[in-house]
Amino acid sequence: MEFTVPDTLVLKIVENDIKLSKPDMTLYVLYDKKEHKYIIRGKRFETRKIESCSYAFDCEFANDLADFIQFLIDKENNISYILYNYDNLPKSSIEIDYDFLYTYDDRTYEISGYDDMKLNRKQLLMNLRMLRNINNNY
Secondary structure (H helix, E strand, C coil): CCCEECCEEEEEEEEEECCCCEEEEEEEEEEECCCCEEEEEEEECCECCECCCEEEEEECCHHHHHHHHHHHCCCCCEEEEEEEEECCEECCHHHCCHHHHHHCCCHHHEEEEEEEECCCHHHHHHHHHHHHHCCCCC
């Protein structure tokens, strides 16, 4: 029997290239309460006719994850924050990959979203800590 985890917050960050006026990268972040770690799944959009592969990382601390995200995102570009409430995630975070999150990326799961923002470390850390502290004890 396959189990799913009910109601899990997922933060989607989309980097929008202001020079090209199109998205450059998408990053999904969630917190695995069982393993006590952040789960990062991301992918750059195809640029210069080069196909990009997705990536997957884990991170224990919000500050380290903020460092990673700040390294990925060009400070000149704008970002969008979208907070989702997925209700169909696999029980093990190892089974959650970029393609799964992208496939089920749907407005019906959206709780809120903010567009055309600059990446701000203080706001980013607040969002990451929210993921860790707001959860559904199932």
